Amino acid sequence: MSADLRALPSIDRLLGEAASLVAAHGRAATAQALRDTLQAVRDHRPDPLPDAAALVAEAAARLARQARPGLRPIFNLTGTVLHTNLGRALLAEVAIEAATAAMRDAVALEFDLDTGRRGERDSHLRGLLCELTGAEDATVVNNNAAAVLIALNTLGAGREAVVSRGELIEIGGAFRMPDIMARAGVRLVEVGTTNRTHPKDYLGAITPETGLILKVHTSNYRIEGFTAEVSGAALAKIATDKKVPLLNDLGSGTLVDLSRYGLAREPTVREAVAEGADLVTFSGDKLLGGPQAGFILGRRDLIAAINRNPMKRALRLDKIRLAALEATLRLYRDPDRLAERLPTLALLARPQAEIEAQARRLAPQVAALLPAGLDVEPAECRSQIGSGALPLETLPSHALRLTAPGGRALEALQAALRDLPRPVVGRIQDGALLLDLRCLTEEALFLDTLAALPRAALA
Numbered sequence: 466m467s468a469d470l471r472a473l474p475s476i477d478r479l480l481g482e483a484a485s486l487v488a489a490h491g492r493a494a495t496a497q498a499l500r501d502t503l504q505a506v507r508d509h510r511p512d513p514l515p516d517a518a519a520l521v522a523e524a525a526a527r528l529a530r531q532a533r534p535g536l537r538p539i540f541n542l543t544g545t546v547l548h549t550n551l552g553r554a555l556l557a558e559v560a561i562e563a564a565t566a567a568m569r570d571a572v573a574l575e576f577d578l579d580t581g582r583r584g585e586r587d588s589h590l591r592g593l594l595c596e597l598t599g600a601e602d603a604t605v606v607n608n609n610a611a612a613v614l615i616a617l618n619t620l621g622a623g624r625e626a627v628v629s630r631g632e633l634i635e636i637g638g639a640f641r642m643p644d645i646m647a648r649a650g651v652r653l654v655e656v657g658t659t660n661r662t663h664p665k666d667y668l669g670a671i672t673p674e675t676g677l678i679l680k681v682h683t684s685n686y687r688i689e690g691f692t693a694e695v696s697g698a699a700l701a702k703i704a705t706d707k708k709v710p711l712l713n714d715l716g717s718g719t720l721v722d723l724s725r726y727g728l729a730r731e732p733t734v735r736e737a738v739a740e741g742a743d744l745v746t747f748s749g750d751k752l753l754g755g756p757q758a759g760f761i762l763g764r765r766d767l768i769a770a771i772n773r774n775p776m777k778r779a780l781r782l783d784k785i786r787l788a789a790l791e792a793t794l795r796l797y798r799d800p801d802r803l804a805e806r807l808p809t810l811a812l813l814a815r816p817q818a819e820i821e822a823q824a825r826r827l828a829p830q831v832a833a834l835l836p837a838g839l840d841v842e843p844a845e846c847r848s849q850i851g852s853g854a855l856p857l858e859t860l861p862s863h864a865l866r867l868t869a870p871g872g873r874a875l876e877a878l879q880a881a882l883r884d885l886p887r888p889v890v891g892r893i894q895d896g897a898l899l900l901d902l903r904c905l906t907e908e909a910l911f912l913d914t915l916a917a918l919p920r921a922a923l924a
């Protein structure tokens with residue numbers, strides 16, 4: 466005998482008992498959640514039927530779930546510090562404050578406070594960028610993909626761009642250099658081979674049709690072995706001799722010598738500018754540690770041409786990001802205190818010994834909070850920088866290594882961790898779930914969050 470569905474309370478009666486839900490979520494959403502709850506009961510016909518209080522509680526759970534923001538904070542324990550799918554750089558507190566202030570109030574976005582006349586959006590960053598890099602002029606757009614697109618289009622529309630076959634990168638998503646060139650209206654002229662490109666290759670390809678030479682940082686891979694590439698300095702000389710501009714896409718780009726923080730040395734933006742590139746482009750939210758943005762620095766006449774390109778309006782930044790960028794760049798004026806103030810750099814530079822101590826401290830506490838049948842032990846691992854920055858370099862780190870008797874249990878655990886109020890994301894490696902602790906700064910909150918896990922053994 467299945468339950469008699471006619472015994473279920475009416476929506477009106479349930480709404481009467483759900484006053485606090487109506488106050489929190491509104492009458493329409495509450496009524497819908499109650500209807501969905503009743504429909505689920507009709508579909509599954511549990512016996513005995515839930516009473517009114519149980520139905521309201523179930524609707525409350527539905528509403529709470531719907532109210533969780535899609536972009537709520539998560540614990541990034543993947544070991545990839547600049548994880549593109551997890552939003553890349555974490556901003557400095559001063560940048561967050563600047564962005565918040567710009568959101569809340571009117572700001573002099575395009576208004577010159579000295580003259581009272583119309584001002585320029587780029588003026589807030591130009592001085593800082595030129596000071597920090599030695600560039601003559603600068604502008605900023607939505608991201609580095611946009612920076613490359615508008616720079617290519619401005620320098621080379623209807624003409625040719627000469628680029629090494631070793632640098633025709635795909636960054637991920639749909640960012641493939643040949644496709645971007647086509648969309649920018651530039652004809653691609655490939656020179657050299659995958660592993661070796663020489664000055665004579667560029668020289669042989671430059672014709673009156675050439676609009677620019679493009680150099681691209683091979684961000685996410687390295688060609689090793691029998692290789693040759695033409696340095697930025699040598700290319701700059703060729704570009705000057707042949708009177709064609711050189712665009713150098715640095716990818717991540719960095720304003721400081723990272724070896725100061727125990728990372729591999731990458732050429733800085735200042736060095737790329739000094740080498741003689743006419744324009745350089747790089748990202749705001751990779752190693753720089755700011756919000757998503759793309760910088761274009763270099764010759765004043767070329768920056769002016771970019772600013773006249775109608776694409777600029779479509780690719781420009783809003784006041785919120787400009788405020789955050791300005792505050793982030795200002796931190797670079799005091800490199801000695803950068804690692805304390807810029808979270809991305811602090812995480813990248815975090816000493817392994819500190820992470821290991823954290824793993825040893827947390828392992829027994831986490832074991833006590835996880836479902837039965839799981840093993841937790843501290844284990845050495847390697848973190849990645851991410852976003853194609855320093856692709857071969859990994860950083861020694863420490864993880865909580867979670868293992869379960871059956872493989873299915875690990876997948877169920879991963880799903881349960883993703884379903885927490887503040888989701889926990891790790892990575893599966895060698896049959897274990899690794900929670901790399903490099904980016905775990907809020908330890909107490911992490912333990913509180915895990916306490917919400919269902920404790921029953923996972924199937």
Ligand SMILES: *Cc1c(COP(=O)(O)O)cnc(C)c1O
Nearest residue numbers: 608609610682684716717748853
């Ligand atoms: C990451 C990268 C880009 C794209 O930058 P976004 O800021 O992600 O748009 C372009 N070129 C290179 C070489 C890169 O590494």
